[in-house]
Amino acid sequence: MASALRYGAKMRMATRVPARALSTTARLSAAEKPFFPNEPTAPVVSTAIPGPKNQAATAELDKVFDVRSINMLADYNKSVGNYIFDLDGNKLLDVYAQIASIPVGYNNPHLAEVAKSPEMASALINRPALGNFPSSEWAHILETGALRAAPKGLNQVFTAMAGSDANETAYKAAFMYYRQLQRGGPEVEFTEEELLSTMNNQGPGSPQLSILSFKHAFHGRLFGSLSTTRSKAIHKMDIPAFDWPQATFPMLKYPLEDHVQENAQEEQRCLQEVERLIKEYHNPVAAVMVEPIQSEGGDNHASPAFFQGLRDITKRTNVLFIVDEVQTGIGATGKFWAHDHWNLDTPPDMVTFSKKAQTAGYYFGNPALRPNKPYRQFNTWMGDPARALIFRGIIEEVERLGLVEHTRITGEYLYAGLERLAQKYPEHFQNLRGKGQGTFIAWDTPKRDQFLVKAKSVGVNIGGSGANAVRLRPMLVFQQHHADILLESIEKIIKLL
Amino acid sequence: MASALRYGAKMRMATRVPARALSTTARLSAAEKPFFPNEPTAPVVSTAIPGPKNQAATAELDKVFDVRSINMLADYNKSVGNYIFDLDGNKLLDVYAQIASIPVGYNNPHLAEVAKSPEMASALINRPALGNFPSSEWAHILETGALRAAPKGLNQVFTAMAGSDANETAYKAAFMYYRQLQRGGPEVEFTEEELLSTMNNQGPGSPQLSILSFKHAFHGRLFGSLSTTRSKAIHKMDIPAFDWPQATFPMLKYPLEDHVQENAQEEQRCLQEVERLIKEYHNPVAAVMVEPIQSEGGDNHASPAFFQGLRDITKRTNVLFIVDEVQTGIGATGKFWAHDHWNLDTPPDMVTFSKKAQTAGYYFGNPALRPNKPYRQFNTWMGDPARALIFRGIIEEVERLGLVEHTRITGEYLYAGLERLAQKYPEHFQNLRGKGQGTFIAWDTPKRDQFLVKAKSVGVNIGGSGANAVRLRPMLVFQQHHADILLESIEKIIKLL
Numbered sequence: 001m002a003s004a005l006r007y008g009a010k011m012r013m014a015t016r017v018p019a020r021a022l023s024t025t026a027r028l029s030a031a032e033k034p035f036f037p038n039e040p041t042a043p044v045v046s047t048a049i050p051g052p053k054n055q056a057a058t059a060e061l062d063k064v065f066d067v068r069s070i071n072m073l074a075d076y077n078k079s080v081g082n083y084i085f086d087l088d089g090n091k092l093l094d095v096y097a098q099i100a101s102i103p104v105g106y107n108n109p110h111l112a113e114v115a116k117s118p119e120m121a122s123a124l125i126n127r128p129a130l131g132n133f134p135s136s137e138w139a140h141i142l143e144t145g146a147l148r149a150a151p152k153g154l155n156q157v158f159t160a161m162a163g164s165d166a167n168e169t170a171y172k173a174a175f176m177y178y179r180q181l182q183r184g185g186p187e188v189e190f191t192e193e194e195l196l197s198t199m200n201n202q203g204p205g206s207p208q209l210s211i212l213s214f215k216h217a218f219h220g221r222l223f224g225s226l227s228t229t230r231s232k233a234i235h236k237m238d239i240p241a242f243d244w245p246q247a248t249f250p251m252l253k254y255p256l257e258d259h260v261q262e263n264a265q266e267e268q269r270c271l272q273e274v275e276r277l278i279k280e281y282h283n284p285v286a287a288v289m290v291e292p293i294q295s296e297g298g299d300n301h302a303s304p305a306f307f308q309g310l311r312d313i314t315k316r317t318n319v320l321f322i323v324d325e326v327q328t329g330i331g332a333t334g335k336f337w338a339h340d341h342w343n344l345d346t347p348p349d350m351v352t353f354s355k356k357a358q359t360a361g362y363y364f365g366n367p368a369l370r371p372n373k374p375y376r377q378f379n380t381w382m383g384d385p386a387r388a389l390i391f392r393g394i395i396e397e398v399e400r401l402g403l404v405e406h407t408r409i410t411g412e413y414l415y416a417g418l419e420r421l422a423q424k425y426p427e428h429f430q431n432l433r434g435k436g437q438g439t440f441i442a443w444d445t446p447k448r449d450q451f452l453v454k455a456k457s458v459g460v461n462i463g464g465s466g467a468n469a470v471r472l473r474p475m476l477v478f479q480q481h482h483a484d485i486l487l488e489s490i491e492k493i494i495k496l497l
Numbered sequence: 498m499a500s501a502l503r504y505g506a507k508m509r510m511a512t513r514v515p516a517r518a519l520s521t522t523a524r525l526s527a528a529e530k531p532f533f534p535n536e537p538t539a540p541v542v543s544t545a546i547p548g549p550k551n552q553a554a555t556a557e558l559d560k561v562f563d564v565r566s567i568n569m570l571a572d573y574n575k576s577v578g579n580y581i582f583d584l585d586g587n588k589l590l591d592v593y594a595q596i597a598s599i600p601v602g603y604n605n606p607h608l609a610e611v612a613k614s615p616e617m618a619s620a621l622i623n624r625p626a627l628g629n630f631p632s633s634e635w636a637h638i639l640e641t642g643a644l645r646a647a648p649k650g651l652n653q654v655f656t657a658m659a660g661s662d663a664n665e666t667a668y669k670a671a672f673m674y675y676r677q678l679q680r681g682g683p684e685v686e687f688t689e690e691e692l693l694s695t696m697n698n699q700g701p702g703s704p705q706l707s708i709l710s711f712k713h714a715f716h717g718r719l720f721g722s723l724s725t726t727r728s729k730a731i732h733k734m735d736i737p738a739f740d741w742p743q744a745t746f747p748m749l750k751y752p753l754e755d756h757v758q759e760n761a762q763e764e765q766r767c768l769q770e771v772e773r774l775i776k777e778y779h780n781p782v783a784a785v786m787v788e789p790i791q792s793e794g795g796d797n798h799a800s801p802a803f804f805q806g807l808r809d810i811t812k813r814t815n816v817l818f819i820v821d822e823v824q825t826g827i828g829a830t831g832k833f834w835a836h837d838h839w840n841l842d843t844p845p846d847m848v849t850f851s852k853k854a855q856t857a858g859y860y861f862g863n864p865a866l867r868p869n870k871p872y873r874q875f876n877t878w879m880g881d882p883a884r885a886l887i888f889r890g891i892i893e894e895v896e897r898l899g900l901v902e903h904t905r906i907t908g909e910y911l912y913a914g915l916e917r918l919a920q921k922y923p924e925h926f927q928n929l930r931g932k933g934q935g936t937f938i939a940w941d942t943p944k945r946d947q948f949l950v951k952a953k954s955v956g957v958n959i960g961g962s963g964a965n966a967v968r969l970r971p972m973l974v975f976q977q978h979h980a981d982i983l984l985e986s987i988e989k990i991i992k993l994l
Contacts, residue, residue, distance in 0.1 A: 054633075061636035064644055064653055068871035069628040076623035076632045077615075087633050098626040099877045111622040118574075120621070121612040124887060126573035126603050127855055129595040131566040135573045136551075136584050139558035147561055156561055161658040162878055168719045172736055179735040195730040199712075201738035205730065209737055215696075221876050222665045223739070224720030233692040233702065234872055238676040239669055240706055240739055240780075241698035242720070283737075355877065358624055374565035375731055379718050380596045380852065381659055386883065390621060 035401060035477045036081030036105055042485060043083070043459025044091040051088025072461075079106035082475055082482050084461055092456065093485055096463035100295070100327050100473035101355040104397045108477075114393035123385040130159065130382040131375075141385065145392030146361065149330070151337050153347030154363035156370070159383030163326035163354035164220030167289070169377060170350045170362040171211050171224050174287035174320045176371045178209060181318070186372035210242065210283040212274065212319075214249035216297030216466070219289060219324055228289050231297040231466075245281040247274045249294055250302045254431040267306040271313060278317045287320035287349070288313075292338035293434075295327040298466020299442030301433050304342040311344050320349040322362075330356035331398055331476050334408030334438030341437070356476075358394060359387035403476040411438035414472070414483040418443070421490060428494050430468075439478055444468040447497050458492045460485075532898060532974045533578030533602055539982060540580070540956025541588040548585025569958075576603035579972055579979050581958055589953065590982055593960035597792070597824050597970035598852035601894045605974075611890035620882040627656065627879040628872075638882065642889030643858065646827070648834050650844030651860035653867070656880030660823035660851035661717030664786070666874060667847045667859040668708050668721050671784035671817045673868045675706060678815070683869035707739065707780040709771065709816075711746035713794030713963070716786060716821055725786050728794040728963075742778040744771045746791055747799045751928040764803040768810060775814045784817035784846070785810075789835035790931075792824040795963020796939030798930055801839040808841050817846040819859075827853035828895055828973045831905030831935030838934070853973075855891060856884035900973040908935035911969070911980040915940070918987060925991050927965075936975055941965040944994050955989045957982075 050058065050072055057073050078085040082105060084094040094102075104111065114120060119137075128134055135141075146157050158173070160166040180186055190205070198205025213219060213228035220226065221235060227242040229235055250267045253259035278285045288310060294300035314321040328338035330353070335341055339348060347365060354360035361383060371377050398404060415435050422429035422443065434441035445451055448468050455462045465471040474482065547555065547569055554570050575582040579602060581591040591599075601608065611617060616634075625631055643654050655670070657663040677683055687702070695702025710716060710725035717723065718732060724739040726732055747764045750756035775782045785807060791797035811818040825835035827850070832838055836845060844862060851857035858880060868874050895901060912932050919926035919940065925948075931938035942948055945965050952959045962968040971979065 057633050057636065061631065064636060064639050065631075066628070066655070066867050066871070066874070069875055070631065071629040073633045073635075074625065074630050076619050076625070079623060084630070098624065098630060101624065101626065101877060106623050107619070108622060112618055115618040115621040116613065121609055122573050122604070124612040124617070124883065125605055125608040126576060127595065127598065128571065128573070129598065131563070132568040133571050133581070133595060134558065134562075134567065136554050136570045138570075139554065139561060142561050158563070161662070162876065164876060165658070165662060165719055171720075172718075175737065176735045190730070190734055194734065198730050198733040198735075198738070199727055200743075201724055201733075201740055205734055206736060206738040221669075222662055222719050222721060223668075223724070224737075227698055227720070230696055233687070233695050234870065236695040236698075237687060237691065237702055237873065238673045238695075239703060240672065240721075241695070241703040242737055242739075243698055246697075370563050373731065374563070376734065377563070378566055379659065379661060380598060384881075384884075386621065387881075 032480050034479065034481070039081040040083050040091045043093050043489070044089065045457060045459045046089040049086070049088075049090055049456040051086065051090065053087035057087060076106065081105040082478055090459070092459050092461040093482060093489070094461045095472050095474040095478070095486060096461050097473050097475050099355070099463065100332070101358070102475050103330055103356040103358070103394050104403070105475055105477040108397060110397045110400070111390060111393045114389055117389075120386060120389055123389055127381065128385065129380050130385070131378045135385065138385065141388050141392060145388055145395060146357070149336060149395050150363050151339065151347060151351045154351060154365040156364050157361050158364070158377060159359065159361040159388065161381070161383060162360050163352065164222045164225045166326065166352040166354055166360040166362050167219045167228070167324060168222055168224040170322050170352050171287065171289075172377060173350065173362070173364070173369050173371065174211065174322065175207070175209055176376060177320065177369055178286035179207060180368070180372060186368070208243070208283045209286045210244040210281060211287050211289050212245050212247060212277055212281070212285045213289045214294070215246050216249055216294050216300055217246075217289070217291060218294070218296030243283055245277045245283075245285065247277055249300055250306055252301060254433055256435075263303070264305070267302060267309070271306065271309040274310065275313045275317065278313065278319055285319050287322050289322045289324060291324045292328045292341070293333070293437065293440060295471070296465055299433060299469045299471050301437070307339065307342045308344060311346065311348070315346065322350045322352065323348040324352050326352055326354040326360075328440065329353045330394070331404040331407050332356065332438050332473065333440045334404065334411050334436070336404050338437070356394070358390045359383060398476060401477070407438040407476050407478070410478055410480060410483060411441065412436075413480050414439055414486070415441055417483060417487040421487065425494050428497070439472055439474050442469045442471045445470055450497055451493055454493045454496045455489065457496070458489045460489045529977050531976065531978070536578040537580050537588045540590050540986070541586065542954065542956045543586040546583070546587055546953040548583065548587065550584035554584060573603065578602040579975055587956070589956050589958040590979060590986070591958045592969050592971040592975070592983060593958050594970050594972050596852070596960065597829070598855070599972050600827055600853040600855070600891050601900070602972055602974040605894060607894045607897070608887060608890045611886055614886075617883060617886055620886055624878065625882065626877050627882070628875045632882065635882065638885050638889060642885055642892060643854070646833060646892050647860050648836065648844060648848045651848060651862040653861050654858050655861070655874060656856065656858040656885065658878070658880060659857050660849065661719045661722045663823065663849040663851055663857040663859050664716045664725070664821060665719055665721040667819050667849050668784065668786075669874060670847065670859070670861070670866050670868070671708065671819065672704070672706050673873060674817065674866055675783035676704060677865070677869060683865070705740075705780045706783045707741040707778060708784050708786050709742050709744060709774055709778070709782045710786045711791070712743050713746055713791050713797055714743075714786070714788060715791070715793030740780055742774045742780075742782065744774055746797055747803055749798060751930055753932075760800070761802070764799060764806070768803065768806040771807065772810050772814065775810065775816055782816050784819050786819045786821060788821045789825045789838070790830070790934065790937060792968070793962055796930060796966045796968050798934070804836065804839045805841060808843065808845070812843065819847045819849065820845040821849050823849055823851040823857075825937065826850045827891070828901040828904050829853065829935050829970065830937045831901065831908050831933070833901050835934070853891070855887045856880060895973060898974070904935040904973050904975070907975055907977060907980060908938065909933075910977050911936055911983070912938055914980060914984040918984060922991050925994070936969055936971050939966045939968045942967055947994055948990055951990045951993045952986065954993070955986045957986045
């Protein structure tokens with residue numbers, strides 16, 4: 001009931017003009033109690049960014065660590081909620097959130113309790129080889145944590161360390177499954193030729209199978225995942241890659257309502273290409289890998305119909321369908337999993353996660369995706385129980401505060417504000433996208449890199465994606481009063497360009 | 498002085514017969530104060546292993562997690578020092594130590610303090626994207642932690658999550674470096690053809706370069722690292738692999754002193770093969786990757802002369818020399834890094850670490866190994882500051898207790914005891930190896946798998962490597978009284994076979 005009431009209150013708020021110089025107090029309506037009462041009420045910019053202390057500390061770090069990608073050094077002891085603090089007294093509203101990976105705010109009190117628990121201390125100092133010697137509590141931690149949030153239809157998890165190895169272990173499971181089908185079942189033994197040839201990295205033991213991914217996809221940077229990543233040349237240059245196929249991801253035209261038929265045709269064309277590649281590619285396709293929203297590659301969206309089509313094709317051609325929810329998972333799109341938006345008849349075969357989960361892995365449901373023998377899908381640590389405890393704490397916090405529904409509503413509010421800005425400044429807003437996708441919102445802008453730099457000067461930390469997009473990736477504790485500040489800030493940035 | 502005294506005392510002890518039913522109190526000489534006063538004085542075996550509670554808990558875990566590789570479920574709240582406890586009251590002396598990865602004992606009090614520190618809580622709940630937004634303390638954590646232990650000549654670190662991605666990021670650095678040399682330097686821009694072809698996973702942008710590794714090597718299980726792993730077919734089966742070369746690793750004959758010339762010839766033959774492969778392999782070799790002691794592949798050792806030869810060849814042929822210290826690093830061989838035993842003229846180009854560091858990465862010294870542009874070697878988390886704090890705590894504990902020298906001495910004591918057992922039971926001890934390599938000791942035995950199973954019944958947790966080897970991987974806090982128990986236990990196991 002309370003949440004329904006809150007919903008109504010917020011929807012009414014969405015009809016008023018948000019980007020206006022209201023006092024911060026006025027912004028915080030009774031319906032919108034701040035999740036972090038100790039947050040700054042507005043960004044504070046005290047120096048040029050990076051300020052003198054940040055510059056000195058970066059120079060020190062440069063002696064031992066590559067600092068050329070440093071955005072800013074942060075003071076995490078002081079950062080709170082949606083605000084990241086630096087060493088020079090700057091306090092920025094953070095809608096980039098560690099590349100979309102902080103879920104419930106800096107110094108979240110509930111996570112702080114988890115971090116200080118005796119269970120956590122034990123997980124940190126008695127790190128097990130999870131495949132050999134898990135703690136007796138491991139099943140309970142999974143059941144009350146990662147699996148409590150499992151996508152519908154997927155009741156098993158393989159735990160990993162980060163998005164790249166989550167994706168790669170899913171690929172390995174797909175290859176083993178594919179070959180098992182070819183062999184005629186789990187009980188068919190490997191041949192002598194297979195056993196010998198794989199030691200030489202040759203077929204048939206090491207077969208030339210492939211994973212199909214999409215143009216502009218980002219699935220990680222290790223050798224297998226990088227072979228499916230097609231976002232930017234700088235990610236791939238000089239690194240040997242597998243000869244794997246890529247299909248075109250739909251490039252939709254915006255506003256969607258003005259291009260319905262054209263976009264539907266584009267999606268159909270892409271689906272046909274997928275099916276053709278699966279049938280014809282010289283290295284047979286074991287699985288199709290896709291992001292619900294291509295993130296690093298430029299915030300490219302497709303419709304539920306497209307993904308339903310992908311699921312149909314993969315079923316019909318008997319290849320696996322893997323959904324990479326590393327960036328989209330854990331609530332940011334207004335559903336816990338972005339693929340919940342698709343209403344699939346049958347779930348994906350595997351769903352990978354990382355980032356906001358603060359740990360990683362893949363979910364699956366089909367028991368045949370457990371390889372037919374032990375030690376085929378294995379490594380020393382197989383994840384980190386300490387991070388699994390944090391994931392559990394995140395899920396608890398998401399449930400306690402209703403953060404998925406909250407993000408859906410805040411996203412609608414924010415999107416409405418952005419639409420108004422887009423009308424006012426059409427030259428700075430192209431292809432506004434992410435409507436109905438929570439706060440997972442982006443638009444293209446001609447001076448994107450300058451936009452991101454100027455954002456800091458008005459107290460906001462924002463990231464980009466692709467070549468031209470501003471991508472918003474606020475945390476799940478991002479609220480309407482933050483949206484107001486963000487909208488005001490965007491207007492300020494535009495005036496600075 | 499104190500440590501010299503202790504050394505003398507221990508050397509004297511090594512001359513007496515250790516494997517004898519002395520009372521536990523008698524074993525603990527004054528020179529050998531236990532590091533963990535609250536450890537059991539001897540193993541306790543209360544049930545068949547796995548006992549009833551373990552079996553029930555494993556069945557529960559099986560619902561959501563592959564349990565076929567489960568060795569035992571552990572009670573980490575009770576495990577202490579060198580002893581791993583299970584749910585059924587069994588307390589095993591653990592000389593496997595989570596596949597060689599627990600460094601300073603279960604529930605180490607110093608690490609417990611680190612785990613409970615405010616710094617740790619912040620690292621756990623404010624996980625940064627280290628390449629973009631490191632904390633202002635990150636340089637300090639590296640300088641007082643990972644880099645305090647850096648191999649001689651290597652003053653930079655790239656942090657990772659586990660052994661596999663540590664190795665793969667080192668490979669990526671090697672490929673980028675190799676192509677940079679080919680291009681003519683860091684300032685030479687990528688060509689249009691490179692930029693386009695890499696998006697299609699084709700050369701010249703995605704070149705068909707290779708990493709040379711050795712037969713029986715184990716370097717991890719992701720796609721790039723698995724392509725250099727040559728330990729067992731089960732690790733590689735059905736997974737696509739790169740066409741990369743493998744050289745023969747010397748298979749030495751034991752006892753070494755009886756096969757001096759033969760072994761030297763074997764090593765020379767292997768070195769010649771390496772040089773030939775570097776010069777002739779159709780996919781040019783960017784780096785040679787080697788373990789100081791092949792671990793997973795069967796505890797295969799080679800002499801310092803062999804590794805000096807490898808370093809010479811790699812310098813002469815202008816390829817990089819990467820040493821995989823994932824299993825050998827952090828003191829287990831009686832030196833902090835196993836390659837310290839080699840007295841190289843110039844250090845390896847990169848050294849990778851994981852396991853006992855409880856976090857992972859690679860060290861390097863040559864600034865040209867930083868890629869020429871930002872974001873080429875990058876990922877969201879790039880390691881985990883929480884685990885970096887644990888590594889620092891481990892280094893502090895190693896220094897405080899002098900655990901490297903301690904392990905060297907304990908290793909000599911243990912090795913002497915094993916030599917006596919080998920003389921007494923020659924049919925159960927072949928190729929005893931690891932003399933002068935701390936506690937990094939192994940031998941072959943005909944009924945190896947039975948040996949490992951029976952070990953539990955006498956209260957010891959031991960692992961194997963390769964097809965026939967028993968591998969000892971005790972922690973750095975393994976002491977002479979533990980060695981006595983282990984030696985007695987081995988004799989008991991032999992009698993049960």
